Amino acid sequence: QQQVKQSPQSLIVQKGGISIINCAYENTAFDYFPWYQQFPGKGPALLIAIRPDVSEKKEGRFTISFNKSAKQFSLHIMDSQPGDSATYFCAASKGGSRLTFGEGTQLTVNP
């Protein structure tokens, strides 16, 4: 019930394309869903986050889509750039407690 399933494991996109990463969860008590970006040898950086009372949140080229009934949420990266190449992690938590992370997606954006 605490798991967060993330897919795909790896993703290759052409520059200018849309990158889409999906996550699914089981625990309906989760109430906070962040996405983190991690470059090799660095700590994760908070990219964007959403609460379940909204279905979509956009910040620049990054958008989270949230489907409460399906218990799924996704990250969309518009106009993907080579600098976006990194590992992306979705996560979830409830009541301000510990984060449960997905397995990660290694994104490669080709020039």
Add this chain to the structure above:
Amino acid sequence: GAVVSQHPSWVICKSGTSVKIECRSLDFQATTMFWYRQFPKQSLMLMATSNEGSKATYEQGVEKDKFLINHASLTLSTLTVTSAHPEDSSFYICSAKWPKGISYNEQFFGPGTRLTVL
């Protein structure tokens, strides 16, 4: 945004020695900090939750006596790997949580510490 630092960024030590890693929240007070471990190409694994002024809460399977955590102030938590062995070699990352009332549950991560045990 909030800044979390870690020191050292990398450390090499001999088997059997102890290593201390510091995690500091530079521009906010964090009552709660977390320690994670990450193996290559894998996700973050929570090791323990550190609350200022109280004992850390360890995840199942994490040895309390091997991974000593001290959260002595609102801006500093330390992780000491005691009697380190090669299998302890990993990337250790801390995070600090915004205090209540500022933002909901946001955690900010440090840059990580690469530990190599020879």
